[in-house]
Amino acid sequence: MTLMVHRSAPAVVVRDLHARRGKQPVLHGLSLTVPRGLVVGLIGPSGCGKTTLMRSIVGVQVVQSGAVTVLGRAAGTASLRGRVGYVTQDASVYDDLTVRQNLQYFAAVLGASRDDIDRVIDATDLAPNAGQLAGSLSGGQRSRVSLAGALLGSPELLVLDEPTVGLDPVLRVELWALFHRLADSGTSLLVSSHVMDEASRCDRLLLMRQGEVLADDTPDGLLSATGTPDVEAAFLALISAHPSSDPAGREAGDS
Amino acid sequence: MNPRRTLATAGRVLTQIRHDPRTIVLLLVVPSLLIGLVAWIFSDTPVFDTVGPAMIALFPFIVMFLVTSITTLRERRTGTLERLLSMPLGKGDFILGYTLAFGLLAVLQSAAAVGYAVWVCGLTITGSIWLLLAVAVADAVLGTALGLLASAFARTEFQVVQFMPALVFPQILLGGIFLPRDQLPDALRAFSDWLPLSHAIDALQAVASDSQDAAYVGGKLLIIGAWIVGAVVLGSITLRRRTP
Ligand SMILES: Nc1ncnc2c1ncn2[C@@H]1O[C@H](COP(=O)(O)OP(=O)(O)OP(=O)(O)O)[C@@H](O)[C@H]1O
Ligand SMILES: [Mg+2]
Numbered sequence: 044m045t046l047m048v049h050r051s052a053p054a055v056v057v058r059d060l061h062a063r064r065g066k067q068p069v070l071h072g073l074s075l076t077v078p079r080g081l082v083v084g085l086i087g088p089s090g091c092g093k094t095t096l097m098r099s100i101v102g103v104q105v106v107q108s109g110a111v112t113v114l115g116r117a118a119g120t121a122s123l124r125g126r127v128g129y130v131t132q133d134a135s136v137y138d139d140l141t142v143r144q145n146l147q148y149f150a151a152v153l154g155a156s157r158d159d160i161d162r163v164i165d166a167t168d169l170a171p172n173a174g175q176l177a178g179s180l181s182g183g184q185r186s187r188v189s190l191a192g193a194l195l196g197s198p199e200l201l202v203l204d205e206p207t208v209g210l211d212p213v214l215r216v217e218l219w220a221l222f223h224r225l226a227d228s229g230t231s232l233l234v235s236s237h238v239m240d241e242a243s244r245c246d247r248l249l250l251m252r253q254g255e256v257l258a259d260d261t262p263d264g265l266l267s268a269t270g271t272p273d274v275e276a277a278f279l280a281l282i283s284a285h286p287s288s289d290p291a292g293r294e295a296g297d298s
Numbered sequence: 299m300n301p302r303r304t305l306a307t308a309g310r311v312l313t314q315i316r317h318d319p320r321t322i323v324l325l326l327v328v329p330s331l332l333i334g335l336v337a338w339i340f341s342d343t344p345v346f347d348t349v350g351p352a353m354i355a356l357f358p359f360i361v362m363f364l365v366t367s368i369t370t371l372r373e374r375r376t377g378t379l380e381r382l383l384s385m386p387l388g389k390g391d392f393i394l395g396y397t398l399a400f401g402l403l404a405v406l407q408s409a410a411a412v413g414y415a416v417w418v419c420g421l422t423i424t425g426s427i428w429l430l431l432a433v434a435v436a437d438a439v440l441g442t443a444l445g446l447l448a449s450a451f452a453r454t455e456f457q458v459v460q461f462m463p464a465l466v467f468p469q470i471l472l473g474g475i476f477l478p479r480d481q482l483p484d485a486l487r488a489f490s491d492w493l494p495l496s497h498a499i500d501a502l503q504a505v506a507s508d509s510q511d512a513a514y515v516g517g518k519l520l521i522i523g524a525w526i527v528g529a530v531v532l533g534s535i536t537l538r539r540r541t542p
Contacts, residue, residue, distance in 0.1 A: 065542060101384040105542045119540065124386040135377035139317040140310070151306035152387045176317065192381070 054079045054200050054231035060109035069095045070254040082226045084242050085235040087251030093235040097202050101129040128193035132204040134185040138178030155196040163191040183209040203234045219244045239275040257281045299390040307395025329357035330414035337419035350421040351502035352475045359441040366445030367458040383539045390534045404438035424508035436522045437498035443529035450536040469495035494525040
């Protein structure tokens with residue numbers, strides 16, 4: 044992380060973040076940086092705290108201590124709410140509204156234009172379903188409506204929690220191409236994923252385990268540092284290099 | 299708070315309900331049918347003329363409380379609330395948007411309930427029917443406002459069902475339906491003075507029998523209005539952007 048030099052201030056800086064999800068300590072002094080204008084992948088096993096971290100970044104998570112700075116301001120600041128787009132892990136859309144009505148409402152809240160609604164419908168390939176009730180869509184279609192809502196108003200930072208789950212390979216490739224187009228036009232993206240082959244499509248990777256960042260590197264840098272052929276092998280190598288600090292081995296009171 | 303976002307929220311809630319025929323029936327038809335049932339039970343007695351006004355307060359109040367709290371809780375469970383709270387929507391925009399949408403439905407519902415009670419069930423109204431309608435609307439909006447408050451506190455649909463006994467049942471028991479409020483034991487009588495439904499029932503009975511002047515009914519309307527404003531404000535404050 045210390046090697047990263049960027050001309051503009053980072054999109055997200057997290058310093059020594061401690062957070063509990065429910066009653067359970069999840070993030071134990073986590074620090075990371077998301078540079079601007081890149082697609083940064085957040086990879087890690089189920090339950091390691093990816094969603095908790097993303098909730099902290101968009102300002103809907105109660106945090107115990109630490110600093111989360113987003114686009115130069117404290118996370119959750121009112122002025123950030125229109126500048127950060129968030130896709131929750133489970134599609135958050137109104138099932139009893141059509142695709143277009145969902146987007147019309149989100150656009151009204153964001154102050155986005157009518158043209159913008161058509162733009163995000165096209166970007167997520169939802170034109171054939173625009174008049175359909177969201178509750179009658181397939182899982183992948185619903186999650187694309189959720190994604191489309193976050194694209195409205197062209198936010199400077201997109202926080203996407205597993206946006207490609209349940210999508211076929213063609214659509215997945217299309218969406219990753221869209222993410223890179225957005226990054227090229229200056230948007231910063233933080234995208235979580237379980238799918239290791241998606242990791243290689245990211246500009247940078249954050250590997251997480253048990254509420255801590257194990258590695259922060261480019262995919263190529265990660266492979267050469269670990270001497271492994273793919274991200275999955277690199278991840279496994281990193282895990283065996285860093286002895287587990289599972290809750291059983293953690294001292295009582297240490298969070 | 300921002301009028302555009304408040305109105306967009308109200309419009310969105312109404313569009314959702316338009317797509318849900320069962321909720322429309324529950325809101326608009328069920329209170330009238332229940333009033334009809336009470337009228338039928340007492341059809342060979344003069345009782346309906348005494349309890350009828352209270353029924354106009356009771357059923358719309360309960361139905362609005364239930365529908366409002368369940369609709370907003372569904373919003374919490376499906377993650378749309380989390381999404382909205384990460385967007386530039388004020389907490390007040392959210393609560394007030396819901397109040398406006400359900401307030402509009404309350405007007406329709408109360409008109410149906412009052413019309414059905416008076417013209418179909420033969421409830422005798424000596425006072426002004428418009429004043430009766432105004433109190434009925436305020437009472438239904440009160441149900442909505444308390445439902446919003448309950449769901450701002452509750453975390454699950456089940457908890458709303460748990461709030462029913464706490465928030466709604468005492469108001470029904472002490473509202474003067476079972477025993478006129480002035481015959482209640484002193485302590486209960488004093489307590490019932492603090493419950494908004496008591497005032498709604500008082501006002502409806504006063505209009506029905508034309509036993510009090512307009513100032514009395516206006517005073518009762520003010521009390522109900524204060525409860526509505528209080529519940530909406532408290533609900534907006536209780537709603538948290540950040541959750542654990
Ligand atoms: N709603 C919740 N209430 C209480 N605890 C929760 C809740 N959601 C998650 N947790 C707990 O917090 C921990 C971290 O969860 P989190 O959702 O951040 O993980 P994640 O990395 O996003 O996992 P996944 O890849 O499965 O989505 C988990 O161990 C889980 O048990
Ligand atoms: Mg998750």
